[in-house]
Amino acid sequence: MTGTVPLGILGRSVPSGSHVCVIYTGSAGRDEIVVPFLAEGLRCGDKCMAVLDSVSPADVLAELDRSADADAAVRAGQLEVDDPAHAYFCSGRCGTENMLAYWEHGIDAVKTSGTFGFLRAMGEMPAALDHPAGRREFFRFEARLNQLCAALPHVIVCLSDAERTAADVLMDTLRTHPVVIMDGVVHDNPYYLEPGAFPVSLTGGG
Amino acid sequence: MTGPLTIMNRPVPAGTHVCAFYSGAAGRDEAVLPFLADGIRAGQKCICVLESLDPAEVLARLGQQVDVGRSVETGQLVLGTPADAYLRTGMFSTDDMMSYWEQAVAAARGADGTGMLRVAGEMPSELNHPDGRMEFFRYEAKVTAFAAGLPVVLMCLYDLQRFGAEVLISSLRTHPMVVVDGLVHDNPYYLEPGSLLRG
Numbered sequence: 001m002t003g004t005v006p007l008g009i010l011g012r013s014v015p016s017g018s019h020v021c022v023i024y025t026g027s028a029g030r031d032e033i034v035v036p037f038l039a040e041g042l043r044c045g046d047k048c049m050a051v052l053d054s055v056s057p058a059d060v061l062a063e064l065d066r067s068a069d070a071d072a073a074v075r076a077g078q079l080e081v082d083d084p085a086h087a088y089f090c091s092g093r094c095g096t097e098n099m100l101a102y103w104e105h106g107i108d109a110v111k112t113s114g115t116f117g118f119l120r121a122m123g124e125m126p127a128a129l130d131h132p133a134g135r136r137e138f139f140r141f142e143a144r145l146n147q148l149c150a151a152l153p154h155v156i157v158c159l160s161d162a163e164r165t166a167a168d169v170l171m172d173t174l175r176t177h178p179v180v181i182m183d184g185v186v187h188d189n190p191y192y193l194e195p196g197a198f199p200v201s202l203t204g205g206g
Numbered sequence: 207m208t209g210p211l212t213i214m215n216r217p218v219p220a221g222t223h224v225c226a227f228y229s230g231a232a233g234r235d236e237a238v239l240p241f242l243a244d245g246i247r248a249g250q251k252c253i254c255v256l257e258s259l260d261p262a263e264v265l266a267r268l269g270q271q272v273d274v275g276r277s278v279e280t281g282q283l284v285l286g287t288p289a290d291a292y293l294r295t296g297m298f299s300t301d302d303m304m305s306y307w308e309q310a311v312a313a314a315r316g317a318d319g320t321g322m323l324r325v326a327g328e329m330p331s332e333l334n335h336p337d338g339r340m341e342f343f344r345y346e347a348k349v350t351a352f353a354a355g356l357p358v359v360l361m362c363l364y365d366l367q368r369f370g371a372e373v374l375i376s377s378l379r380t381h382p383m384v385v386v387d388g389l390v391h392d393n394p395y396y397l398e399p400g401s402l403l404r405g
Contacts, residue, residue: 023375160371167374168229168366171386182395183379190391191384 005118005155008040009033012186014179016118019146019156020186021177023170026163030054035063037122037157042068042079047116049106050081051088051123054161057081078116080106084126096141103145111152119154124161125169135169139176143195211322211359212244216390218383220322221353224390225362225381227374234258234365235267237385238326241361243272245324246283251314253284255292255327258365261285288330298333300345304352311358323358334369339376346380347399361385 004013007020009032014020022033034055041048042064052060060081064070073079087102103121110119129138142158149156160173171191174180180189211218218224226237238254245252246268254264264285268274277283291306292298307325314323333342346362353360364377378384378395385391 025372162371162375165371166366167364167369167371170371170374171227171229171366175387180395182375183397187394190394191386193387197387 005120006040006044007155007157008036008038008043010181010184010186012181014155014186016153016155017150018179019142019158019177020179020181021158021160021173021189023160023162023173023180023182025161027055030159030161031063033157033159034060034122035067037120038064038079038081039067041118041120042070042073044118044120045078045116046118046120047106047109048073048079048120049103050121051084051102051126052081052159053084053124053126054159054164057083077109084128088126089128096137096144099138099141100144100148104148107148107152110154117153119149119152121149121154121156122159123156124159130169135172139172142176213241213359213361213383213385214388214390218359218390220357220359221355222359222383223350223353223362223381224360224383224385225364225377226385227364227366227377228386229366231258231365234363238361238363239268239271241324241326242268242283245322246272246274246277248322249282250322250324251282251284251310252277252324253286253291253310253326255286255288255290255325256363257288257328257330258368261287288328288332291327292330293332298330298338298341298345300341300348303345304348307349307352307358311356315357321357325358325360326363327360328363328365329369329373331368334373339373343376343380346376350380350382351399 003016005016006013024030024033034052038048038050061070070079088099106119109115110117125138129135158177160170174189174191175193178189178192180187211220213224228234228237242252242254256264265274265278274283292303295302311323314321329342333339349360362381364373366374378393379397382393382396383390384393
């Protein structure tokens with residue numbers, strides 16, 4: 001599907017199918033992104049899903065409720081905001097398959113049942129995965145999610161907080177996202193590597 | 207005689223200010239040693255200011271890639287530590303560094319005015335705190351403007367394992383070109399010095 005998708009942030013739009021990383025600094029920076037992005041999705045009638053670690057889902061829903069009927073959207077199944085513990089780790093184990101299972105029902109709602117015409121997704125690396133093996137798992141999950149979403153109208157925004165991230169992790173984020181927003185500008189990211197070209201740090205050498 | 211200016215076989219103009227990102231010592235050597243070796247081969251003056259490797263070891267490793275001959279004795283190759291260069295007055299000062307580089311460029315020009323200067327350096331870890339980083343990156347922003355059009359190419363070395371993301375981001379904002387994953391890139395995240403220094 002072609003066409004552009006309004007992000008609801010910075011007045012920017014990106015092509016449908018974009019997987020965008022937004023680099024920001026601190027909680028104020030995040031607040032300028034999360035709620036406006038989801039609010040735009042509600043306005044557009046998108047299926048909106050967010051798995052967030054750095055802010056509680058309850059706070060996001062409360063803030064969103066000030067500009068849209070977030071409660072109604074949740075009841076209607078249009079809006080899901082969760083933390084990683086509920087979304088990814090509810091079986092007690094983390095791993096790519098668990099994480100994908102959460103997103104698959106949202107993908108089905110757009111692709112198969114046609115309940116919604118567009119999937120608007122937002123996530124960030126869970127703190128529980130912020131170690132070498134966990135990061136590799138998360139980047140593998142992102143690559144699989146991209147594949148799963150490839151055939152449906154969607155946009156994925158990943159959040160990266162410069163205050164909470166190590167430099168090598170941010171560099172891996174730059175290697176895995178073809179579109180990056182930083183300092184208010186949407187960039188085609190030249191440091192993106194096709195999955196087959198990942199360095200050892202991303203593949204674990206195995 | 208000066209040779210063409212290249213970084214990893216990509217021709218670059220005089221005045222190029224590039225940062226190299228890598229993880230760990232092997233990555234640092236892959237970035238800095240060929241850069242210096244190219245300069246030695248081309249008869250260019252080379253200044254190398256590293257914190258993570260002492261000058262004797264830099265010379266030994268460089269000597270495996272190129273005949274360093276008498277380049278240290280003649281002053282063609284200057285190997286120092288950040289204490290020698292960035293902190294030689296005891297504290298870091300942008301103005302002080304600017305005059306240091308002006309003198310180095312003038313000296314490298316030589317009697318016939320054609321000499322080229324190559325510089326490779328790491329940020330001193332003493333500056334890796336909020337005030338230090340702010341001052342160091344104000345300096346980095348000025349280096350790009352200073353170098354433009356001068357017979358100098360500067361490579362700043364950032365080991366991703368040694369810093370937080372704010373250093374990576376500040377580097378992206380202050381260097382028009384980036385070396386990472388074996389490639390030399392025009393860097394779209396670069397911000398014009400005027401817009402940075404105002405902030």
